Amino acid sequence: MRKWLFLLMVLLLIGPGVLPRGFVSSAEACRSISLNLSAGRIQKPIPFHGNARALLVSSISTYKEKKSTSLSTASSLLDLLGGKQSALSVDPSLARKILSCLRFLVPPFQEAYYQSFHGFVQHTGESFFTEEDFLLWLFKSTSSKKSKTLESLVQWPPPAVADLARKAVEWNGDSSIILKSLTDESYRVPDVDGSNEHSCQLTKNIRGRRFIKEELNLYMAFLFETISALAPSLGFNITLNRFDLFHGHLFLASKTGRLGILFHAREYPAYNEKTFPIHLGYCQIGSSLCYDESMNLRNILWLAPMPDCSSKHCSEEKSWLASGSLVVLDAHPDGIIYNELIPDYVDDVRTIYEDDFGDAVVDINYFPSISDNLEKRLFIC
Ligand SMILES: *[C@@H]1O[C@H](CO)[C@@H](O)[C@H](O)[C@H]1NC(C)=O
Numbered sequence: 001m002r003k004w005l006f007l008l009m010v011l012l013l014i015g016p017g018v019l020p021r022g023f024v025s026s027a028e029a030c031r032s033i034s035l036n037l038s039a040g041r042i043q044k045p046i047p048f049h050g051n052a053r054a055l056l057v058s059s060i061s062t063y064k065e066k067k068s069t070s071l072s073t074a075s076s077l078l079d080l081l082g083g084k085q086s087a088l089s090v091d092p093s094l095a096r097k098i099l100s101c102l103r104f105l106v107p108p109f110q111e112a113y114y115q116s117f118h119g120f121v122q123h124t125g126e127s128f129f130t131e132e133d134f135l136l137w138l139f140k141s142t143s144s145k146k147s148k149t150l151e152s153l154v155q156w157p158p159p160a161v162a163d164l165a166r167k168a169v170e171w172n173g174d175s176s177i178i179l180k181s182l183t184d185e186s187y188r189v190p191d192v193d194g195s196n197e198h199s200c201q202l203t204k205n206i207r208g209r210r211f212i213k214e215e216l217n218l219y220m221a222f223l224f225e226t227i228s229a230l231a232p233s234l235g236f237n238i239t240l241n242r243f244d245l246f247h248g249h250l251f252l253a254s255k256t257g258r259l260g261i262l263f264h265a266r267e268y269p270a271y272n273e274k275t276f277p278i279h280l281g282y283c284q285i286g287s288s289l290c291y292d293e294s295m296n297l298r299n300i301l302w303l304a305p306m307p308d309c310s311s312k313h314c315s316e317e318k319s320w321l322a323s324g325s326l327v328v329l330d331a332h333p334d335g336i337i338y339n340e341l342i343p344d345y346v347d348d349v350r351t352i353y354e355d356d357f358g359d360a361v362v363d364i365n366y367f368p369s370i371s372d373n374l375e376k377r378l379f380i381c
């Protein structure tokens with residue numbers, strides 16, 4: 001039962017994501033193609049004259065219109081990953097546009113209906129008797145087999161995660177389900193790689209909580225490590241540090257209550273007069289992260305498996321409409337993601353907002369450099 005945990009430990013030891021701790025070295029910085037900033041959008045001051053009110057009213061109505069488009073696009077995107085029936089409900093031409101922007105780290109399991117599952121072991125058809133056997137298998141196996149194992153764990157997470165996903169849907173996206181699963185106690189977010197020195201506060205609050213169940217905390221760590229380990233398969237690197245990937249926004253999807261996390265990598269690219277003349281505040285100081293084409297890939301969506309709650313016995317009948325999945329939402333400027341999910345005012349930093357997908361509940365922050373203990377790296381705010 002603890003096999004997956006063990007896998008996480010091994011991933012931490014050998015995974016590429018953990019090796020480059022701390023800062024990105026500036027020597028390797030900015031080799032790749034720089035992005036073109038959209039002209040005239042950077043820090044444009046709000047005009048202050050007689051027309052300001054009219055301008056405000058018109059920009060609010062444009063905002064509302066855009067928000068309803070982004071909500072419906074995000075909802076179709078979730079439908080596409082929510083099992084066969086819900087995928088078929090999406091208009092085919094819209095579906096094609098969305099799918100052309102999805103870059104899967106772990107695709108959903110390719111079957112229409114799922115029977116009960118008891119973790120990844122059954123689904124991969126592998127069974128491990130001792131941790132030793134398991135370790136042997138892992139080191140002997142090819143890297144494609146190793147990533148198969150990561151894949152299974154994303155698609156069919158361990159029981160505590162599956163239970164939380166099920167309850168979230170069963171309770172119709174009631175966020176108290178998540179909040180009740182957190183500790184009462186909170187923990188002070190420490191100095192992360194010199195953040196205090198620059199007056200940088202990385203997290204929403206200065207204290208964070210954790211899940212009560214260890215398995216949930218470890219699974220969160222597993223997700224961060226897996227994103228970093230699998231990103232090279234899409235041709236880019238993600239480093240788990242305070243400039244690149246350290247947080248995700250946990251949400252419960254609007255229509256279904258499905259549990260998901262929208263991760264934001266590339267949070268603080270370095271200020272650069274030519275390529276990135278944008279000030280992002282104290283936390284940007286010290287960054288050597290390049291502003292380049294990989295910014296298009298900074299929004300990463302994890303979806304928990306989607307339980308079938310159509311019958312009365314949602315929590316007893318362990319059937320699932322869709323497996324979990326992990327996907328990069330490619331925001332290149334010609335695609336539907338860029339055009340409909342990225343608000344104009346954050347075009348340049350390519351930010352997708354979690355409230356398009358559902359009710360934002362908490363932020364999950366993960367700082368590998370502060371502790372060797374996986375749980376202690378986690379701050380939920
Ligand atoms: C940036 O703009 C230049 C000149 O306008 C153009 O040649 C180039 O293809 C653009 N690069 C990208 C990545 O769009």
Ligand SMILES: *[C@@H]1O[C@H](CO)[C@@H](O)[C@H](O)[C@H]1NC(C)=O
Nearest residue numbers: 016020032232235236237238
């Ligand atoms: C990613 O990191 C690896 C190892 O440090 C390096 O060899 C590779 O060139 C990097 N890839 C990109 C796209 O920067």
